Amino acid sequence: MGLFILRRLGVMILTALCLTFIVFWLTNLYPNLEKLAKTQGNFRMSDEQVQTYLGNRGYTQSLPVKYGQWLGVLPGYVIEGTDGETRARCEANGAPTEDTATFCGILQGEWGQSTVFKDDVSEIVSTRLGLTGKLMFWVMMVMVPGALIIGVLAGMREGSRTDRSLSTVSIVSTATPEYVSGVILIAVFATPLFGMQYFKGTATSAMDDATFNNFFLPVITIALYGMGYIARMTRASMTEVMTAQYIRTARLKGVSFPNIVIKHALRNALIAPFTVIMLQFPWLLNGVVIVETLFNYKGFGWTLVQAASNNDIELLLGVSVVSVFVVLVTQLISDIGYVFLNPRIRIS
Amino acid sequence: MEELTWTGSMGAILVPLITLTAAVFLTGVVVQLVMGAFAPEVKLQSNPDGTLQGRGGLLGRLENYTGWLFMLLVALIVAFIVIAWFMPYGDAGILGEVSKRFLPTWIALIITFVLSITFKRRLGLYGKLFDSTIGMIGFGLVMFWVFTSIFVGLFDMIGTHDPLQQISGLKNKTPGVVVPEGQDEGFFPHYLLGGDNLARDIFTRMVHGSVIVMVIAPLATIFAFMVGITLGLPAGYYGGRLDTVLSFLANLILAFPVILLFYLLVTPEIVATGLPNFLAAFLFVFPLVFFGVLINSRYKNQAGKNGLLLALVLAPLAVLYFSTISDAGSPLYIWPEALDLFDIPGGILVVFVSVVFVNSPTVFRIVRGLALDIKTRDYVAAAQTRGEGPWYIMLWEILPNARGPLIVDFCLRIGYTTILLGTLGFFGLGLPPESPDWGSTINEGRKLLLIFAHPALPPAIALLSLVLGLNLLADGLREESLKD
Numbered sequence: 001m002g003l004f005i006l007r008r009l010g011v012m013i014l015t016a017l018c019l020t021f022i023v024f025w026l027t028n029l030y031p032n033l034e035k036l037a038k039t040q041g042n043f044r045m046s047d048e049q050v051q052t053y054l055g056n057r058g059y060t061q062s063l064p065v066k067y068g069q070w071l072g073v074l075p076g077y078v079i080e081g082t083d084g085e086t087r088a089r090c091e092a093n094g095a096p097t098e099d100t101a102t103f104c105g106i107l108q109g110e111w112g113q114s115t116v117f118k119d120d121v122s123e124i125v126s127t128r129l130g131l132t133g134k135l136m137f138w139v140m141m142v143m144v145p146g147a148l149i150i151g152v153l154a155g156m157r158e159g160s161r162t163d164r165s166l167s168t169v170s171i172v173s174t175a176t177p178e179y180v181s182g183v184i185l186i187a188v189f190a191t192p193l194f195g196m197q198y199f200k201g202t203a204t205s206a207m208d209d210a211t212f213n214n215f216f217l218p219v220i221t222i223a224l225y226g227m228g229y230i231a232r233m234t235r236a237s238m239t240e241v242m243t244a245q246y247i248r249t250a251r252l253k254g255v256s257f258p259n260i261v262i263k264h265a266l267r268n269a270l271i272a273p274f275t276v277i278m279l280q281f282p283w284l285l286n287g288v289v290i291v292e293t294l295f296n297y298k299g300f301g302w303t304l305v306q307a308a309s310n311n312d313i314e315l316l317l318g319v320s321v322v323s324v325f326v327v328l329v330t331q332l333i334s335d336i337g338y339v340f341l342n343p344r345i346r347i348s
Numbered sequence: 349m350e351e352l353t354w355t356g357s358m359g360a361i362l363v364p365l366i367t368l369t370a371a372v373f374l375t376g377v378v379v380q381l382v383m384g385a386f387a388p389e390v391k392l393q394s395n396p397d398g399t400l401q402g403r404g405g406l407l408g409r410l411e412n413y414t415g416w417l418f419m420l421l422v423a424l425i426v427a428f429i430v431i432a433w434f435m436p437y438g439d440a441g442i443l444g445e446v447s448k449r450f451l452p453t454w455i456a457l458i459i460t461f462v463l464s465i466t467f468k469r470r471l472g473l474y475g476k477l478f479d480s481t482i483g484m485i486g487f488g489l490v491m492f493w494v495f496t497s498i499f500v501g502l503f504d505m506i507g508t509h510d511p512l513q514q515i516s517g518l519k520n521k522t523p524g525v526v527v528p529e530g531q532d533e534g535f536f537p538h539y540l541l542g543g544d545n546l547a548r549d550i551f552t553r554m555v556h557g558s559v560i561v562m563v564i565a566p567l568a569t570i571f572a573f574m575v576g577i578t579l580g581l582p583a584g585y586y587g588g589r590l591d592t593v594l595s596f597l598a599n600l601i602l603a604f605p606v607i608l609l610f611y612l613l614v615t616p617e618i619v620a621t622g623l624p625n626f627l628a629a630f631l632f633v634f635p636l637v638f639f640g641v642l643i644n645s646r647y648k649n650q651a652g653k654n655g656l657l658l659a660l661v662l663a664p665l666a667v668l669y670f671s672t673i674s675d676a677g678s679p680l681y682i683w684p685e686a687l688d689l690f691d692i693p694g695g696i697l698v699v700f701v702s703v704v705f706v707n708s709p710t711v712f713r714i715v716r717g718l719a720l721d722i723k724t725r726d727y728v729a730a731a732q733t734r735g736e737g738p739w740y741i742m743l744w745e746i747l748p749n750a751r752g753p754l755i756v757d758f759c760l761r762i763g764y765t766t767i768l769l770g771t772l773g774f775f776g777l778g779l780p781p782e783s784p785d786w787g788s789t790i791n792e793g794r795k796l797l798l799i800f801a802h803p804a805l806p807p808a809i810a811l812l813s814l815v816l817g818l819n820l821l822a823d824g825l826r827e828e829s830l831k832d
Contacts, residue, residue: 011596018600023612031617161411162384165377168482171823175816177767179774179787180808183794187801201798282605289607290774294794301607305775308611320608327603 005336012328016321023320024067027313033059036311040115056081058089070112070317072105106321112314116306121318124303129322131207132288132299135218138210139284143223143230144277150227151234151273156261158239167235173228178290182221186294189217203297218295222287226280230273237272241265271341278334282327352524352538356441362428369421376414383407429454437537442524445540446551449506456495457488473755476828483824489817493810497562500555507552508536511784518543520800523550544803545792553784554806560785561814564696565765568703569758572765575634575704576711578641581742583712584719595716598709606706607771613702614777624698629673631704636665645739672697699778703768707761714757718750725749756826763818770811786811 026032037053038045045053054060058069058077068074069089076089078096088096090104092113104110111121154166188194190201200214241247242265250264289301296302300319307315355363384407394400432444433451440448447454461484468475477483499505509515517528523542541551583591601609613624639661647654671690674683675697692700722728723746731741772778773787774794781788786807793804 015596015600015603019603023608026612026618026623029618029621029623031620032615035617157384160384162381165381167823171819172816175763175819176812177770177815179770179790179794180812183790183797183804183808184812186797187805191798191801193801282603285605286607286771289605290771293775304605304608305611308608309615311615311617316608320605323605323608324603327605331603 001339005332008332008335012332015328016324019324020071020317020321021067023317024070024313025063027311027316028059028063028066032311032313036115036313039310052082055079056083056085056087057093058087068105070105070314072103072107072110074105075102076104111318114307114312114315116310116312116315121315124315125300125318125322128298128300128303131297132292132301134210135215135222135288135292135297135299136284138215138219139222139226142219143227146223147227147230148234148270148273150231152238152261152266152269154231155235155238155242155269156265158242163235167232170228170231170235173224174232175228176225178221178225178287179294181224182217182291182294185217185221201295203295207298218291218297221291221294222284225287226284229283230276230280233276234269234273238265238269241269244268271338274341275334275338278330278337281330282323285323285326350438351526352438352442352445352540354442354524356432356435356444357439358428358431358435358444359441362424362431366421366424366428369417369424373414373417373421376410376417380407380410380414383410442540445538449508449540449551450496452499452503452505453492453495456499457491460491461488473825473829476831477821477824480824480827482820483828486817486820486822486824489813490821493558493814493817494562496555497558501559501563506555507549508538508540509549509552511553511556512548512782514547515539515543515549516547519547520545520796520803521547523802541806542802544789545796545800550789550803550806553789554786554810556784557786557789557807558810558814560779560783561766561769561811564700564703564769565762568700569707569762569765571631571635571700571704572707572711572761573754573758574638575631575708577715577747578634578638579708580712580715581719581746582738584716585723585738585742585746587720591716594712598712601705601709602713606768607775609706610702610772610775610777613705614698614772619698624701625673625675627705628697628701631701631708632669632672636662636669639665641739642743645737645743648737695779695783699769699772702772702778703765706768707765711757711761714753715750718753719746722746722749752829756822756829759818759822759825763815763822766811766815766818 033054034050036059037050041049041053051060056079058066058079061069061077065074069076078086078088078100080086086095087093088100090101090110091097101108101110109122111125113119114121114124117124150166150170154163154170157163186201189196189199191197198213199217201217203214203218206214206218247260247264250260255264285301288299289304291297292299292301293305300322303315304319304323306312307319353359428443429447432440432447433454435444437445464471464475465478468478477487496506500507515527518525518539521539521543523540525539525542527537527539539549539551541549541554544550544553579594583594612618613627618624640658643657643661644654647657670683672692674681675691719742723741727749728741728745731745736745769785770787770790773783773785773789774791776788776791779785779788781792789807790804790811793800793807797804
């Protein structure tokens with residue numbers, strides 16, 4: 001088991017390095033840097049001015065060097081600029097002083113500066129993650145119990161009317177992407193169009209003070225899309241368990257049907273959905289980006305869109321590190337959890 | 349000309365009827381669900397008169413009644429659609445006029461269904477689809493949009509105006525608004541579903557959007573399958589280091605948040621570097637490789653036939669390949685203009701490439717899993733003993749036997765690709781902003797959603813119905829193929 005986790009961790013770190021390098025490479029392509037220089041400096045810069053602007057700020061170094069500096073394995077640049085100013089990476093492009101650190105990268109806990117928000121990336125990412133965490137918490141509270149109940153009810157008696165109706169419901173919910181259900185829900189429940197204006201169509205106010213009124217629509221929009229998928233997985237695993245030998249034995253012994261479902265079947269049927277719920281996190285991330293944009297809730301997904309559309313290199317890297325980390329950790333948890341929950345699987 | 353109401357003159361009778369039936373039906377379903385949770389196991393009972401009974405009692409009767417109510421509901425909606433065809437213009441209301449505009453689609457749908465149901469026993473898996481209600485509903489929804497896109501794209505039939513034409517005074521107007529006299533040459537007197545933010549006809553834009561989706565989504569899925577199959581089969585069959593490397597790469601792409609990847613690939617700055625063109629050059633080679641290997645592995649001992657077939661298949665594909673990837677504006681300008689059959693507009697190529705790129709790792713994983721499973725079968729061992737080459741075994745023994753799950757996944761994946769296309773449009777990436785595709789129009793509509801909700805709804809519902817249709821179709825296919 002220990003070796004298994006170690007190997008998985010090794011693959012995880014390799015994946016994270018590759019992914020951040022790809023993001024680094026794509027954001028540091030010259031047209032992107034040119035756009036960055038023009039938005040940060042001014043839009044009428046000539047090509048030479050762009051060159052010197054980028055050179056003074058360390059952007060024209062070779063890619064592996066820049067990546068090493070960002071990572072914190074190479075010393076941060078100190079560049080004497082053509083305009084007479086000396087800029088050091090570790091002083092946020094200020095003049096270097098006595099106690100300027102030599103290394104300042106992710107490994108040293110320095111996430112860099114956002115060029116759009118003019119703030120520390122770590123600061124931005126942590127506050128935004130907190131907001132998204134609040135959203136995700138409520139999504140989970142709605143989605144997981146809902147999906148499990150639907151799945152168990154449908155899988156209890158395969159092929160019954162209940163099964164067929166609930167399965168159709170879950171197909172409908174998986175077929176509705178967030179930007180469709182969000183738009184429909186807002187149009188129905190937040191505009192006077194249908195006379196059912198019960199909720200607020202934006203969640204901006206929910207950042208400080210989340211109420212049922214302003215938080216229900218975003219939460220339900222994300223939850224609906226994931227719910228159908230988890231419910232279908234739960235149903236599949238439940239139907240499989242219900243045909244197992246020990247369930248037949250219990251039935252022949254005369255155990256009542258509710259007792260069979262709750263005491264015998266449920267525990268084993270919930271192993272597979274656990275994995276699925278864990279693997280849903282990356283998808284939820286997707287939904288979060290869409291829903292936060294749609295409802296103007298300034299969380300992590302909203303930050304991703306802002307960073308990506310403005311080519312805010314360090315913020316984008318910070319965001320991708322966090323999201324890749326979330327994806328890989330949930331994969332690891334789902335693998336380990338599966339082994340713990342399912343005594344039939346042993347990893348030697 | 350007056351403004352159209354939603355349902356026109358027939359609405360007075362049919363709408364209350366439909367509402368009532370739907371309400372009773374839904375209540376029935378809910379009651380049935382609650383009762384079903386407590387009901388005992390269904391056992392076949394024999395009645396004294398010699399008949400068999402599935403489920404008796406209150407629940408059994410309720411199940412029957414809801415079944416009938418559902419039929420009644422469908423019949424009423426069909427009546428609504430059909431009656432509208434025979435009413436003079438303006439009487440049938442907005443919904444009726446919309447139904448009339450879709451007349452070619454309806455006719456094509458009816459012909460398809462009548463023919464398919466008549467000959468369903470001779471049509472294999474496709475015919476079996478018509479045994480399952482879910483599958484039929486799904487097939488109907490999908491074919492509705494397929495026929496619509498054909499009639500709109502090839503014959504320019506269903507739309508009422510030009511998708512880009514702006515008529516002053518109709519900005520954000522509600523559905524059924526009258527077009528002012530003398531503004532429109534091919535005069536259609538109303539904006540059926542209202543005007544959008546730039547005073548264009550929402551209905552026309554919605555039906556034109558279906559063409560874009562119907563061209564890109566299935567094609568992109570086919571390409572993703574080509575890539576996934578060509579890489580997944582050897583990964584599963586050979587295993588070992590090849591498998592490790594390919595799986596690592598696939599997991600790498602899958603670990604990327606899709607939206608971040610889109611933002612990184614589709615922004616104009618990245619397009620300017622030509623990266624998407626290189627990616628296209630890489631991804632579009634796979635169909636050539638696939639067909640080349642497919643033919644060569646089978647006919648390599650019959651040199652003449654092999655060469656002929658290879659030339660027949662690969663030459664047109666190669667011309668298509670080079671016409672696609674070579675583009676005057678991009679760094680990959682390698683193909684003479686005279687032989688360049690067509691130019692794909694930059695935006696569409698980029699969108700296409702990124703959708704294929706995102707989809708292929710998942711297909712790879714599915715194919716690899718199937719290959720791992722099937723390669724242990726006896727017929728594979730028999731082929732190995734016969735001395736067949738590895739590619740023959742992969743493409744002519746394993747692949748045909750993996751077709752069931754692959755067909756089902758293909759349907760699901762077209763739906764997923766449609767969702768991805770919509771996501772791209774939703775963030776305003778790739779396609780030009782005036783493009784009528786559903787994602788972009790939803791994006792346009794959502795900006796003023798709280799003030800004018802009507803422009804965003806039709807494309808949203810259209811996208812929903814297509815994806816739902818594909819999902820139901822996949823479900824029906826899975827169910828029917830499991831019965832074999």
